[in-house]
Amino acid sequence: MMTGSFTDWAGNIAEIGPIYPFVGTEWLLVLAGVVFWLAWHVTQLSRESAQLREEDEHHRSGGG
Amino acid sequence: MDDQLTALVIIFTEFYYWLTVVIMFLIHVGFCMYEVGASRRKNHVHTLMKNTMLIPLVTITFFFFGWWIYFAFPNGPGITGGIEAAPWAEPWSPIMGAHMGAGADGWERINGVFWAAFLLFSWTAASIVSGSVIERIQSGAFWILAVAIGSVFWIIDAAWGWHSAGWMVQLLGYHDAYASGVIHGIAGGFALGVLIVLGPRIGKFAPDGTPRDIHPRNPWLVTIGLFLIYTGFWGFYVACNIPIWDIQAGDGEFFSATNIYLGPTTLSAITFNFLMSLSGGLLAGYWVSKGNAFWTYSSGLAGIIAASAGNDLYHPIQAMFIAIIGVIFMYKMHYYMERRFKIDDAVGAVAVHGYAGFFGVVVAGFMLWGYPSSPDTSFATINPIGQFIGAIIMFGVLGLIPGFIIAKILNVFGILRIPPSVEIAGLDTYVQAQIDADEQAIMDAEAAARSG
Numbered sequence: 001m002m003t004g005s006f007t008d009w010a011g012n013i014a015e016i017g018p019i020y021p022f023v024g025t026e027w028l029l030v031l032a033g034v035v036f037w038l039a040w041h042v043t044q045l046s047r048e049s050a051q052l053r054e055e056d057e058h059h060r061s062g063g064g
Numbered sequence: 065m066d067d068q069l070t071a072l073v074i075i076f077t078e079f080y081y082w083l084t085v086v087i088m089f090l091i092h093v094g095f096c097m098y099e100v101g102a103s104r105r106k107n108h109v110h111t112l113m114k115n116t117m118l119i120p121l122v123t124i125t126f127f128f129f130g131w132w133i134y135f136a137f138p139n140g141p142g143i144t145g146g147i148e149a150a151p152w153a154e155p156w157s158p159i160m161g162a163h164m165g166a167g168a169d170g171w172e173r174i175n176g177v178f179w180a181a182f183l184l185f186s187w188t189a190a191s192i193v194s195g196s197v198i199e200r201i202q203s204g205a206f207w208i209l210a211v212a213i214g215s216v217f218w219i220i221d222a223a224w225g226w227h228s229a230g231w232m233v234q235l236l237g238y239h240d241a242y243a244s245g246v247i248h249g250i251a252g253g254f255a256l257g258v259l260i261v262l263g264p265r266i267g268k269f270a271p272d273g274t275p276r277d278i279h280p281r282n283p284w285l286v287t288i289g290l291f292l293i294y295t296g297f298w299g300f301y302v303a304c305n306i307p308i309w310d311i312q313a314g315d316g317e318f319f320s321a322t323n324i325y326l327g328p329t330t331l332s333a334i335t336f337n338f339l340m341s342l343s344g345g346l347l348a349g350y351w352v353s354k355g356n357a358f359w360t361y362s363s364g365l366a367g368i369i370a371a372s373a374g375n376d377l378y379h380p381i382q383a384m385f386i387a388i389i390g391v392i393f394m395y396k397m398h399y400y401m402e403r404r405f406k407i408d409d410a411v412g413a414v415a416v417h418g419y420a421g422f423f424g425v426v427v428a429g430f431m432l433w434g435y436p437s438s439p440d441t442s443f444a445t446i447n448p449i450g451q452f453i454g455a456i457i458m459f460g461v462l463g464l465i466p467g468f469i470i471a472k473i474l475n476v477f478g479i480l481r482i483p484p485s486v487e488i489a490g491l492d493t494y495v496q497a498q499i500d501a502d503e504q505a506i507m508d509a510e511a512a513a514r515s516g
Contacts, residue, residue, distance in 0.1 A: 013166075033124060052202070059486060
């Protein structure tokens, strides 16, 4: 198993290029990141709306 | 990186920007303290979270598309050319990660720290808006607005007017070395656009329209917050420079620090001017507000902002007087807009950043009239008309109008403003009651255990 694109630091370091694991999956990472970001907004907005509705009902019914 | 001098310059530059990023982080510690100090006790936690969460949201979106916009849009596109290719700034680029490449300019090493320096500016743009809308905006709506100003609109204006090949620099001779308009003007304008739609806090205006003061809850947090913002702002000034660059046109070499347009300046010049404009702002703020602590501290910031467009080149005493006049202008404008248009700008952000920033851009057009805007001699020189148009673009076209439109859309969906009952009770009140109930349950259990 090898997640990097090199096996040692010998030779010309400048030719190694990227040193993070799974080089070549960058598109997939960006796609997953964007989906996560958009989903975060959607779920947050939904939760906040529900929370504010609950608080509104509570305060209007005389709650402290 | 295969000779020591080249490696030294590249690694020094990498370290230089990294250091500015760490110093600029204090801006956001300061913004959090300042906003919490300015809010009422019933809203502290929500106010804190609203500001804090813009940090990760703007960060990831600036990685996904903000950085690319800066390099892709200097021509408009459609004004001086099309979309520029910027493969190093695309989120899937190998250079947007740990990389051992060694191009001649060392960009593989500098890309990340330069990205971070711009990112910290992005947080600042969003944080400026955050303060003005406290105590009545829904957090989710604000975070959408934060992404819009932090990862889209401010970075478009940076591509246009804060890029060595930006079309505003080429055609208008636009000069805004430390971002009077590029960050402060646009963020202040954006905040004003949102505030027009959002409306004032309940109780801010009497039935006859007379404004009431809602004083900062904790002046000590506000004070320390603003001192931290000053400190971070100093780092921001340093981050706006390029530390080592050959500025000699024609034969020979002459290495200097430069501003963002690759025009010469020095760290000494901007240190003189930063401190003199801070001092001018503080002196004017204390005088015009009759010693009000909140406005005096805010005026220190506004003084720097008013002089920032030309603080690479001004004489320190010029910077001081520009700051003084800019502070008086922004203070008077704040209360005029409050009375005339019922704008409830909770922390004075539109004034401190927007009006002072607009003023700063315009003044630089007169003070630096005829100066080269760029080492490229084909570019327009700095002039008052170009600066005035630039200030309108920053404050109005890329700030106020998008802020207003996005806030309108959010309002149509019913997610812009919290319900009145929650606003009156306070955003933290409901959750705090649950916390109190939990604590009471534990205390009851402990009392039962003792007696049992």
